[in-house]
Amino acid sequence: MNDTDIEQMDPQNFLYGCELKAGKEVVFNPSDDDFQHQLSLRMVCVDPSTKDELHIVEVEGRDKDGETVKAVLATLKPSTLPSVSLGGFEITPPAVFRLKSGSGPVHISGQHLVLMDGDQSFDEDDDD
Amino acid sequence: MNDTDIEQMDPQNFLYGCELKAGKEVVFNPSDDDFQHQLSLRMVCVDPSTKDELHIVEVEGRDKDGETVKAVLATLKPSTLPSVSLGGFEITPPAVFRLKSGSGPVHISGQHLVLMDGDQSFDEDDDD
Amino acid sequence: MNDTDIEQMDPQNFLYGCELKAGKEVVFNPSDDDFQHQLSLRMVCVDPSTKDELHIVEVEGRDKDGETVKAVLATLKPSTLPSVSLGGFEITPPAVFRLKSGSGPVHISGQHLVLMDGDQSFDEDDDD
Amino acid sequence: MNDTDIEQMDPQNFLYGCELKAGKEVVFNPSDDDFQHQLSLRMVCVDPSTKDELHIVEVEGRDKDGETVKAVLATLKPSTLPSVSLGGFEITPPAVFRLKSGSGPVHISGQHLVLMDGDQSFDEDDDD
Amino acid sequence: MNDTDIEQMDPQNFLYGCELKAGKEVVFNPSDDDFQHQLSLRMVCVDPSTKDELHIVEVEGRDKDGETVKAVLATLKPSTLPSVSLGGFEITPPAVFRLKSGSGPVHISGQHLVLMDGDQSFDEDDDD
Numbered sequence: 001m002n003d004t005d006i007e008q009m010d011p012q013n014f015l016y017g018c019e020l021k022a023g024k025e026v027v028f029n030p031s032d033d034d035f036q037h038q039l040s041l042r043m044v045c046v047d048p049s050t051k052d053e054l055h056i057v058e059v060e061g062r063d064k065d066g067e068t069v070k071a072v073l074a075t076l077k078p079s080t081l082p083s084v085s086l087g088g089f090e091i092t093p094p095a096v097f098r099l100k101s102g103s104g105p106v107h108i109s110g111q112h113l114v115l116m117d118g119d120q121s122f123d124e125d126d127d128d
Numbered sequence: 129m130n131d132t133d134i135e136q137m138d139p140q141n142f143l144y145g146c147e148l149k150a151g152k153e154v155v156f157n158p159s160d161d162d163f164q165h166q167l168s169l170r171m172v173c174v175d176p177s178t179k180d181e182l183h184i185v186e187v188e189g190r191d192k193d194g195e196t197v198k199a200v201l202a203t204l205k206p207s208t209l210p211s212v213s214l215g216g217f218e219i220t221p222p223a224v225f226r227l228k229s230g231s232g233p234v235h236i237s238g239q240h241l242v243l244m245d246g247d248q249s250f251d252e253d254d255d256d
Numbered sequence: 257m258n259d260t261d262i263e264q265m266d267p268q269n270f271l272y273g274c275e276l277k278a279g280k281e282v283v284f285n286p287s288d289d290d291f292q293h294q295l296s297l298r299m300v301c302v303d304p305s306t307k308d309e310l311h312i313v314e315v316e317g318r319d320k321d322g323e324t325v326k327a328v329l330a331t332l333k334p335s336t337l338p339s340v341s342l343g344g345f346e347i348t349p350p351a352v353f354r355l356k357s358g359s360g361p362v363h364i365s366g367q368h369l370v371l372m373d374g375d376q377s378f379d380e381d382d383d384d
Numbered sequence: 385m386n387d388t389d390i391e392q393m394d395p396q397n398f399l400y401g402c403e404l405k406a407g408k409e410v411v412f413n414p415s416d417d418d419f420q421h422q423l424s425l426r427m428v429c430v431d432p433s434t435k436d437e438l439h440i441v442e443v444e445g446r447d448k449d450g451e452t453v454k455a456v457l458a459t460l461k462p463s464t465l466p467s468v469s470l471g472g473f474e475i476t477p478p479a480v481f482r483l484k485s486g487s488g489p490v491h492i493s494g495q496h497l498v499l500m501d502g503d504q505s506f507d508e509d510d511d512d
Numbered sequence: 513m514n515d516t517d518i519e520q521m522d523p524q525n526f527l528y529g530c531e532l533k534a535g536k537e538v539v540f541n542p543s544d545d546d547f548q549h550q551l552s553l554r555m556v557c558v559d560p561s562t563k564d565e566l567h568i569v570e571v572e573g574r575d576k577d578g579e580t581v582k583a584v585l586a587t588l589k590p591s592t593l594p595s596v597s598l599g600g601f602e603i604t605p606p607a608v609f610r611l612k613s614g615s616g617p618v619h620i621s622g623q624h625l626v627l628m629d630g631d632q633s634f635d636e637d638d639d640d
Contacts, residue, residue, distance in 0.1 A: 014190060015219070017200065042214060043217070048230075064268065069272070071271055073299060073301075075302050075338040076338065078203075081338055082203040082208060084212075085214060086298060087341045087597075088215060089299070091271070101303075109199035110217075143475070171470065171473070175485075176438045211459045211468045215341075235459075237455035237457060310559075310590065317527030319526050320626050325528070327622075328557045330595045331619075345623070347527070348526070397604045398574060399571065399575060400581070427584065427586060464592070466592060469598060491583070491587075494583075496575065
């Protein structure tokens with residue numbers, strides 16, 4: 001068995017992209033009960049129409065106690081830093097993305113990973 | 129069995145590069161039915177001939193429902209951010225790259241990963 | 257067995273975020289004795305209210321002899337570099353984050369990884 | 385068996401560095417027939433003596449059909465972006481690095497990974 | 513067995529940080545004969561006291577023939593690029609870090625990985 005980049009073809013890998021604007025949240029919470037979902041966030045980018053001000057991208061998720069927690073994904077400004085790499089920031093749903101500051105638009109992109117085998121539980125040892 | 133960087137030699141690793149200009153899309157959709165293909169995108173870079181304006185690189189792929197989805201790979205401007213690392217953004221074909229804004233040229237580079245063993249299916253358990 | 261991104265769903269992956277200000281340290285030292293914890297730090301970002309001066313984010317942890325060691329996680333300035341990716345800087349608790357320079361606020365975000373199986377010891381061979 | 389960063393000690397990991405100037409190509413094509421080689425490129429950086437103009441670093445390698453393919457590794461300018469991370473851009477030899485634009489010097493650094501066990505073929509299943 | 517980020521808790525993961533100034537080299541060469549050591553370098557950052565000039569951080573290590581090789585880790589300037597991510601640049605000791613240019617201080621941070629099990633040889637097949 002290989003433990004390589006190519007094996008990243010094994011789980012289903014889909015493209016994910018969304019656009020944030022002031023007052024427009026984006027929710028990531030796939031409803032398929034039999035599948036497991038994860039986002040591997042890659043890039044946050046401004047647009048030519050984005051006003052030249054600091055934009056703060058916030059993600060809202062869950063901490064280990066199940067409580068809502070907010071974190072800052074990226075701070076961008078078109079004339080200073082128009083793109084930033086998140087390097088594969090793994091987000092487990094449910095998650096909400098929003099602009100904490102700035103009017104946008106700001107684009108988020110990454111990989112939507114789906115484990116298609118509903119019989120395999122991640123809660124058990126893989127060797128069983 | 130080794131689980132290391134060196135094993136990335138195991139699947140065939142080829143160099144990938146393309147150039148985008150306004151109105152010139154690049155399609156990634158290898159036709160070999162027996163092989164499995166994936167792009168691990170690494171860099172997006174401007175050129176000395178690129179006009180000093182914001183360039184938006186867009187990728188079009190598939191979401192989990194098989195629907196077409198667009199995402200922004202990078203936003204670059206020669207005088208602000210001439211290169212950006214994508215950090216290994218994995219793209220499963222079919223995919224189309226284009227400039228959503230800007231006249232280019234803009235260069236995309238990365239690794240083209242090919243699983244040569246046509247008998248091995250990624251849809252089955254690896255332990256079989 | 258899969259060795260892929262999707263398996264990052266297996267250990268519990270939670271969102272981590274904190275905010276640093278001058279004089280306000282943040283401690284990461286979960287108290288659950290049966291679980292193992294790790295931070296995979298992803299981003300350090302300024303805020304629209306952050307003064308335009310160099311901000312130095314310091315982390316204090318342990319070296320291999322159990323001694324306290326300090327390291328610089330990031331140096332940011334709103335008008336020069338408002339965000340920087342840490343690319344998955346793994347921090348084993350206990351750790352303390354603070355601003356060594358600058359008044360903040362500065363945001364740190366990443367993944368809080370928790371190994372739920374208290375019976376499995378990382379000190380033994382996995383093949384046992 | 386562990387599948388961790390520390391296992392990256394298992395294959396031999398050596399330091400790689402080269403310097404590019406206009407008209408001075410650098411070839412990476414180790415001649416050891418029994419070993420397998422790969423570059424994991426990490427950084428591209430300018431020098432204090434580098435003229436303040438856009439520098440384009442090009443790599444020439446092979447695509448899946450064995451044809452020569454060129455790709456842009458990085459675009460740097462001392463006053464705008466003096467360093468850029470490639471994040472582990474894996475290059476399988478033979479490869480040639482050169483400046484497509486700019487007079488240099490520009491430095492490339494990374495890891496040279498060598499699989500010392502000549503008996504193990506990456507073309508066979510690891511489980512054999 | 514899990515092949516995940518959380519397993520990076522398995523090998524001992526310690527914090528590494530050092531400060532470079534002109535004329536002050538830093539050596540990384542742990543003396544424990546029974547352990548195996550590696551650095552996974554994450555960040556290079558300037559300080560508020562760093563003069564606004566280009567700083568070149570050089571690492572000296574070994575190539576595959578055991579010869580000394582030098583490589584450039586990062587080029588920073590406080591007013592242009594105060595921090596840069598190395599993304600996990602793996603360095604096998606012995607290594608020496610120094611400023612090739614600039615007076616500093618410049619900070620390097622990352623993970624010091626230690627394989628505690630002295631009985632396990634990385635030179636043998638993992639499946640034995």
